[in-house]
Amino acid sequence: MRRFNAIFRKEMHAYFTSPTSYVAFAVYVLISSILFYMNFVMFQPSIIDFRLVSGNATFMYVFVIPLLTMRLFSDEFRQGTDELLLTSPARMTEIVLGKYAAALVLMVVLVGFTLIYPIVMSFYGTLDMKMMITSIIGMLLLTAAMAAVGLFASTLSQHQMVTAIASFVMLLTFWTMLDWAASSSGTLGEWLMPFAMNTRLDSFMKGVLNGADVLFFITLTAVFVVLSIQVLERKRWR
Amino acid sequence: MLEVKDVSKMFDERRGVQQIDFTMERGEIVGFLGPNGAGKTTTMRMITGYLNPTGGSITIDGLSMSEHGAKARSKIGYLPETPPLYPEMTVMSYLRFVADLRNVPVREQKKRINEMLDKLGLHGREQQLIRSLSKGFKQRLGLAQAIIHKPDLLVLDEPTSGLDPNQIIEIRQLIRELGEQHTVLLSTHILPEVNMLCNRVLIIHQGQIVLDERPDRLGTAMGQEVSLHLEVKGPTESIIQVVSALPLVTEVQIVGDGFQEACRKEEVDEAPITTMDHTDTGLEGAGQEADLAVQVCVDNYELSTSQPGVLSPQSGETIKLRVVSQDHSDVREALFYALADAGYPLLEMKREMTSLEDVFTRLTTEEDSGDA
Numbered sequence: 302m303r304r305f306n307a308i309f310r311k312e313m314h315a316y317f318t319s320p321t322s323y324v325a326f327a328v329y330v331l332i333s334s335i336l337f338y339m340n341f342v343m344f345q346p347s348i349i350d351f352r353l354v355s356g357n358a359t360f361m362y363v364f365v366i367p368l369l370t371m372r373l374f375s376d377e378f379r380q381g382t383d384e385l386l387l388t389s390p391a392r393m394t395e396i397v398l399g400k401y402a403a404a405l406v407l408m409v410v411l412v413g414f415t416l417i418y419p420i421v422m423s424f425y426g427t428l429d430m431k432m433m434i435t436s437i438i439g440m441l442l443l444t445a446a447m448a449a450v451g452l453f454a455s456t457l458s459q460h461q462m463v464t465a466i467a468s469f470v471m472l473l474t475f476w477t478m479l480d481w482a483a484s485s486s487g488t489l490g491e492w493l494m495p496f497a498m499n500t501r502l503d504s505f506m507k508g509v510l511n512g513a514d515v516l517f518f519i520t521l522t523a524v525f526v527v528l529s530i531q532v533l534e535r536k537r538w539r
Numbered sequence: 540m541l542e543v544k545d546v547s548k549m550f551d552e553r554r555g556v557q558q559i560d561f562t563m564e565r566g567e568i569v570g571f572l573g574p575n576g577a578g579k580t581t582t583m584r585m586i587t588g589y590l591n592p593t594g595g596s597i598t599i600d601g602l603s604m605s606e607h608g609a610k611a612r613s614k615i616g617y618l619p620e621t622p623p624l625y626p627e628m629t630v631m632s633y634l635r636f637v638a639d640l641r642n643v644p645v646r647e648q649k650k651r652i653n654e655m656l657d658k659l660g661l662h663g664r665e666q667q668l669i670r671s672l673s674k675g676f677k678q679r680l681g682l683a684q685a686i687i688h689k690p691d692l693l694v695l696d697e698p699t700s701g702l703d704p705n706q707i708i709e710i711r712q713l714i715r716e717l718g719e720q721h722t723v724l725l726s727t728h729i730l731p732e733v734n735m736l737c738n739r740v741l742i743i744h745q746g747q748i749v750l751d752e753r754p755d756r757l758g759t760a761m762g763q764e765v766s767l768h769l770e771v772k773g774p775t776e777s778i779i780q781v782v783s784a785l786p787l788v789t790e791v792q793i794v795g796d797g798f799q800e801a802c803r804k805e806e807v808d809e810a811p812i813t814t815m816d817h818t819d820t821g822l823e824g825a826g827q828e829a830d831l832a833v834q835v836c837v838d839n840y841e842l843s844t845s846q847p848g849v850l851s852p853q854s855g856e857t858i859k860l861r862v863v864s865q866d867h868s869d870v871r872e873a874l875f876y877a878l879a880d881a882g883y884p885l886l887e888m889k890r891e892m893t894s895l896e897d898v899f900t901r902l903t904t905e906e907d908s909g910d911a
Contacts, residue, residue, distance in 0.1 A: 307639030318627045385623035388587040389640045390613035537591040
């Protein structure tokens with residue numbers, strides 16, 4: 302536990318001292334507020350609905366989260382500090398979970414930024430609070446799964462750019478799965494449909510807490526965290 | 540303490556390390572030598588658990604690396620070739636992080652970190668960012684990282700590379716101190732360092748251990764002769780007669796002032812001008828093999844400066860000789876008495892040890908041609 306804490310603290314420190322995370326947050330806030338301005342202020346909708354902005358915000362995660370997770374392991378490989386971690390008494394699980402926990406904190410911050418818009422909206426009408434809460438849960442689960450994908454991608458290369466692009470491609474694949482499923486007829490479409498992240502998120506946005514959807518994100522997270530551990534463990538056999 | 544048994548490492552195509560086999564006892568400082576790419580770093584990485592061996596086993600204090608990885612790793616301190624530092628951390632926060640990572644009890648951490656700062660002269664730099672430290676300080680911090688948990692086994696990969704001469708001396712002093720409490724395995728390219736620090740040398744070449752010996756016994760291990768440097772007062776020819784008459788002496792050579800030319804059997808035939816005298820003196824009588832021809836040769840320098848044909852200098856002049864004895868035997872005493880009996884005063888006698896450089900070059904180049 303102490304080793305987990307040590308790694309978690311170190312990661313948090315690294316996040317808040319590296320310019321990349323600030324830039325990623327800044328870009329996210331900038332673009333999502335432009336979209337909010339266009340969808341809410343210019344479009345002047347007659348109803349107050351979080352979904353007016355959440356759709357855009359969540360799609361932006363596909364771009365922002367790779368930037369936030371790309372350094373997790375790539376940096377260690379590049380600096381040679383993986384030799385410190387891997388030769389320390391820390392178990393691989395502790396190392397990976399410590400890093401993942403730090404990434405999760407960032408995801409909470411990211412979702413927190415998205416909540417600025419419903420707060421602004423609430424001045425112009427009443428928000429459906431139940432829907433808000435399920436939406437937030439959904440977004441947290443979504444970002445957690447996305448962070449796990451980013452974590453996994455960062456174990457693959459020592460170059461942050463390669464890592465970022467790899468996780469971007471993986472996330473985009475999950476995101477466009479719906480379109481693929483729609484365009485491919487028959488059984489293939491049926492097979493692909495359950496893996497589309499945005500359809501899974503839809504139920505949360507509608508105010509429905511669906512067990513299958515919750516489980517989907519948790520499973521996705523677990524799979525990629527375990528895959529990361531496996532990839533790192535495999536590096537010893539290189 | 541450390542037991543490396545039949546350890547091999549295969550990389551995708553090529554063989555990294557093949558069936559390395561050695562043990563280390565507590566309190567040993569072992570120097571690990573080898574040309575670049577011989578497998579030093581790979582071996583060290585396997586010992587520290589960074590890489591898993593393809594075959595064989597590594598045991599530390601009875602704990603197998605493959606079965607009790609985490610526990611075995613907690614007994615090891617490792618300084619890789621580039622110190623594993625986080626540039627954006629301060630010295631203090633880095634040491635605290637490593638202390639946590641390496642299971643240093645919370646109660647002791649403060650004391651232990653202070654100890655490290657003392658030992659490595661890092662005081663006053665606690666709050667400095669690692670990014671801004673000089674190379675020497677980075678290396679020291681790397682060393683602090685490796686010893687903060689008082690490991691039983693300390694593995695250092697080229698600890699003095701890239702440091703200035705003063706820092707090298709400091710780090711060596713430190714390693715010597717550490718060697719009193721810890722078992723140390725260190726790799727280096729600086730051969731004299733091994734003579735200074737280590738009580739054992741391992742030379743690895745093309746993934747195999749080619750030498751495992753104490754540094755002061757390298758000559759014996761290599762089956763190499765010991766050579767003596769003499770300065771004797773008296774006529775050259777008669778001195779040579781006296782010296783080469785000794786049973787165990789295999790080669791006598793006149794050495795010019797600061798000018799020396801190797802004169803072995805094969806070279807003698809090719810360079811007849813340098814050969815002044817061939818004597819097969821009383822070796823058979825002394826029960827030695829007949830093929831131990833004693834050659835006496837004078838180099839060109841000697842010839843050109845002295846008058847041709849005149850070998851014996853005026854009395855009162857001294858000559859310098861290089862004497863090689865057979866089988867690593869010590870002929871110093873015999874030489875002394877022989878020369879004293881003959882009435883030629885011995886002014887200087889120095890034993891030339893087989894240098895590690897010689898051994899290293901021979902071991903790591905001969906086999907190249909052998910394999911090719």
